[in-house]
Amino acid sequence: MGSESGRQLSSAVLATPAETPVSAGARRHISWAWIGLVPFFAFVTVFLLWPTLAVFWKAAHDNAGNFTLSTYGKIATSPQFRQSFWNSTLLSFSSAVIGGVIGLLLTYAIVSIRRPKWLRSAVMSFSAVAANMGGVALVFLFVASIGVTGLLTTFLLGHGIHLYDKQFIYSGSYHVLTVIYLYFQIPLMVIVMLPAIDGLKPAWREAAANLGSSGMQYWRRVGLPVLWPAFLGGIVLLFANSFAAYATAYVLTGGQSNLASIQIGFFLQGNTIADSQQIGYAIAAWMIIVVLIAILLYQWLRSRTTRWLQ
């Protein structure tokens, strides 16, 4: 965050007289200054841009090498792939909204509760770890909890509730995946929302109270309008985060769930007919488009947030 203030700081620095001779020198060499960025751009071009753009390129060509957009269209029209994108969207949406709301409440709670001082730092440290814990390790936690022989499963069984009997839970279920994804979604939301909620100045609340507004009015007229862009931005980030997730779903279901990310894995591993390689590229291309839009939206919303939270 704080990028605005950083820029102000450096512009203040630029104004100092000691600066002048160096920038004059820099101006003389300006046409060569980009040379220093060659390693970065070379690296990024070979290892990031080339593979990424190749996804779009290869998806737009058929086996004979002719340009065609029909593969992109095929993903959008075939019921199978539409279903997998729909499942991914649904899973991402529900885990983003639930995780976002709970994350917001939790952040507000740890900022407001002040009595045990360690609570806030404990939650923050835990969040930093858990937000990064997608993947294999996460599956273990939930298999041990709500798997067939999981602790909660056996505990409930002892009280006459059969988690697995009535198909209430099975490992391919998107409800289960949602519950599991919350384990990294809520912490990510906490990390994203903390600066915003910290930025809610207590003085605003005092002022609102002095002007005679109730707590409800404060939230409706001040608190929520200020937090809204940050909250929406957080939700969008969570959506992208979940949409891009692969490892957790793959390890948990052994590749049995029909999510967009899992479908790509199939094509890459050659579990399908060789002809349809383009399909894998096209799914990947669509995924990049979705996540790209979501992250750009997040960046835009975040820039709106920082206006109030200097």
Next chain:
Amino acid sequence: MAPQSHDQVAAVTSVNSIATGATADSMARQHPQPKSNLGRKRPQFGLWSVVVVCALYFLFPLWAIAKFTLDLPLEGWTFKAYTKAVQEPELHTTLWLSLRITGGTVALSLALMIWTVLWTTLKVKRMQPVVEFISILPYMVPPIAFVVGIAGVFRPAFPSFIANPYSLIFFYTVLAMPFTYRSLDAGLRAIDVKTLTEASRGLGAGWMTTIMRVVVPNLRSALLGATFLTVAVVLGEYTIASLLLINTFPIFLATYNSKEIFAGPALGLMSMLAVAVLFALLGLFTRKRGGANATAAIA
């Protein structure tokens, strides 16, 4: 948004904040009283119930996996699952491979990004938005889509490169780039690198000396943040390694889990604890030097 009501409230409060002379951040932390003056008891209960419910959700699985791996059927409480996992020979080879890849990734990404961020800040300031955008671009490409591109490009062009486990170093450097960039950028913004380097250059130091003896020591917490996040990313990365068929530690963890019902999760818990220790160390180091670089880099 309701801009009008904002401006009014903000105008009233700006008097307050000017009077105290505090920034929003420090005010929120150092003046706890005002917020809780209004309706103290009732909201506190609600807030605590949120914390307790979340604590249950987050801590129960940890307790479950601990009990599951420590309290074995017919054996009772024992460390057997853990000792068995630790002695697994394949663990040593895969973990060692992952650690070497991690070391390579940290070295490459720090060398590349320190140079680039410094150069951008000092020499070509107007390129900064471009460098920033490209640096966070990997965050916008899902690893599963990225690996499709990698396989599509490098498998036909450089088959032996892609079969080599160390090729992962380059792709993991890409994955770590958003974190490394954010962390270094935040660190550089905080130290006024321009004046520092000018002072150092003015005293007759060369560029290498300036970087190694002036810039790097001042960026210690940012570098630590970048390093630790890179380590966490690499040690947990499953998608790319799995689809390139490279047997790193996370891949072994997943297959071992399907073979060993108790030792598998035991190993998983140990790896989680290792990452937690890593982040605890990071928090310890960065707090001393006053910077929330680690979490800032994620968000």
